[in-house]
Amino acid sequence: MPAANRPTSRDVAQEAGVSQSTVSLVLGGKWAGRISPGTAAAVQEAAGRLGYRPNQAARNLRLGTTRTVLLMVPTLTAPFFGAVYAGAARVAAEHGFGIVVYPWPENAGPADSPFAAPGEAIDGILASSMPVQVLAPFQGTPVVMLDSDPAGPVPTVDFAVADGMRAVAAHLGALGHRRIGHVAAAIGQWTFRERGEALAAAVRALPGGAYGRQEAALDVGAAKDAALRLLDGPLRPTALVCDDDLMAAGAYKAARARGLPVPGGLSVTGFDDLQLATALEPELTTVRLPAADLGAHGMAALLELLEGRRPVPRSLPGELVVRGSTAEPPA
Numbered sequence: 001m002p003a004a005n006r007p008t009s010r011d012v013a014q015e016a017g018v019s020q021s022t023v024s025l026v027l028g029g030k031w032a033g034r035i036s037p038g039t040a041a042a043v044q045e046a047a048g049r050l051g052y053r054p055n056q057a058a059r060n061l062r063l064g065t066t067r068t069v070l071l072m073v074p075t076l077t078a079p080f081f082g083a084v085y086a087g088a089a090r091v092a093a094e095h096g097f098g099i100v101v102y103p104w105p106e107n108a109g110p111a112d113s114p115f116a117a118p119g120e121a122i123d124g125i126l127a128s129s130m131p132v133q134v135l136a137p138f139q140g141t142p143v144v145m146l147d148s149d150p151a152g153p154v155p156t157v158d159f160a161v162a163d164g165m166r167a168v169a170a171h172l173g174a175l176g177h178r179r180i181g182h183v184a185a186a187i188g189q190w191t192f193r194e195r196g197e198a199l200a201a202a203v204r205a206l207p208g209g210a211y212g213r214q215e216a217a218l219d220v221g222a223a224k225d226a227a228l229r230l231l232d233g234p235l236r237p238t239a240l241v242c243d244d245d246l247m248a249a250g251a252y253k254a255a256r257a258r259g260l261p262v263p264g265g266l267s268v269t270g271f272d273d274l275q276l277a278t279a280l281e282p283e284l285t286t287v288r289l290p291a292a293d294l295g296a297h298g299m300a301a302l303l304e305l306l307e308g309r310r311p312v313p314r315s316l317p318g319e320l321v322v323r324g325s326t327a328e329p330p331a
Contacts, residue, residue, distance in 0.1 A: 007050040016046035023047075069302060071101045071295075072127040072134075078218075079274050080291050084128050084146065087295030095303055097123075104134060124302045128294070129189060144302045146294050149190035150313045155305060157298045157314045161191050161271075162198035164287035164318040165241070168269050169202030171285070171320060172239045175328050177267060178208045181230035181237035183223050183247050186215035195243055195271065210235055216247065223250025224257070231258050231266075238267065238329035245270035245277045248284055248325075263327035273321055282324030289318045 009027075013020045018039060025034060026043040046052075071088055073081040089099050100122070127135055128146040132154055135143055143154045150156045172180060180203045185192045196213065203211040212235040216226035227240055227250060240255075242248040248270035252262055260266040262282060270277060273288035293316055301311035 007052040009052070011050055012043065012047050012052050015050060016042045018043060027052075067097050068122050069097055069099050069299070070122045070125045071099050072104050072125060072130065073101065074103065074105055074129055076101070076103050080272055080289075081128060083291035084295040084298075087292035087297075088126055088299040089295070090292075091296045091299040091303075097299075097303075099126075099299075104130065124306055126295070126298050126302055128298075129191060131189065142302065142305045144298050144305060144311070146298045147189075147191050150315070155301055155311045155313065157294060157301055158316070159191070159289050159294065160315045160317045161194045161287075161289075164271065164289070164320070165195050165198040166202045167318075167320040168241055168271075168285075168287060169199055169206070171322065172241070172267065172269070172326065173203075173206045173209070175267070175326060177239040177329050178206055179210045179235055179237045179239075179329075180212075181227070181235060181240045182211065182213040183226050183230070183240055183242040183251055184213050184215045185218050185243040185247065186222075187218065192243055199241055212237060216250070218244055218246060220246060220250040220253065223247035224253040225250075227251040227254035228257065231255075231260070239269070239326070240266065241269050243271055245272050245274045245284060245286055248286070249276060249280060252280060263325050265330055267326040267329070269326060273319075277321075277323070280325070285323045285326040286321055287318045288321050290316055 009020050009023045013023045022035060022039065023043055026040045027047060069092060071085060075081065085099065085101055092099050122141065124142040125135065125138060126144055126146060130148065132145055132148065132152045145152060145154055145156045147158055148156055150158055182196065182199055184196050200211050203209045212230050212233060214226035214229045216222035223242065230237055230240065231254060240251045242251055248268050251268045255262050255266045262268050270284045270286035273286045277284040277286045297314050297316065301314065304311040
């Protein structure tokens with residue numbers, strides 16, 4: 001329909017027999033407690049009959065908002081962050097917001113803005129799996145951190161990763177494992193520190209428990225090398241716990257290189273429950289993290305922040321998924 005022929009809020013007001021301010025309150029969703037339900041229904045019916053659609057750009061300009069959120073992630077190649085985006089985008093769309101995804105790599109320092117004037121381009125930021133210091137250039141912009149230190153200065157939505165690692169240790173301990181190696185991500189993020197500290201404490205709490213650790217980058221080759229260092233070391237673990245399912249694939253390669261069948265010669269566990277977990281043979285025992293829920297809860301928390309409320313920290317539980325990669329240790 002040409003712009004000149006489009007119905008206006010004045011047309012809706014005349015059709016419903018109310019003022020333009022009443023139309024604005026009703027169609028802006030702010031009529032409750034101010035206008036009777038009958039009047040609100042009459043305005044909505046009039047807008048429907050006329051085919052009226054609010055001019056969102058003009059409304060945003062009046063309100064001084066963009067209805068846009070920046071989602072910052074360390075990489076675009078990890079499937080995990082795709083699920084985080086999907087969850088956040090679903091909640092954002094339900095509230096008339098859009099999301100722009102912006103990768104900012106680990107150890108890249110304070111983030112540059114993709115916008116000339118961030119305050120005019122976005123209303124808030126969701127930042128996943130990175131330290132809050134990265135966001136220093138965005139000071140003054142509302143922020144919610146995902147999978148980050150809940151003791152920080154901004155609201156957070158996290159996974160209960162320590163509980164996940166304790167569940168892994170309990171599972172392996174119940175099978176009879178006592179010498180457990182940790183193929184750990186060489187990343188100084190809160191989530192990986194939490195995993196490592198929880199696993200080390202849980203293994204050492206087992207009767208006769210012995211814990212070994214080797215760090216590696218989050219890729220298959222580096223994880224294979226780290227796993228080989230553990231297998232060739234004095235500990236000689238009967239189980240390898242990996243910080244990520246991709247790293248577990250490297251542990252499988254290390255086991256094959258040393259002639260150790262999984263799980264008969266070596267048990268292996270992962271973390272995240274990516275699609276890769278069921279592509280491996282045998283399928284991987286891992287901790288399932290609800291990545292889409294992380295994005296959804298994070299967006300909901302950011303909406304609370306934008307409304308002037310202070311969201312409480314949220315911690316989402318994981319789930320230990322036992323598959324074929326774990327068994328009793330070899331005699």
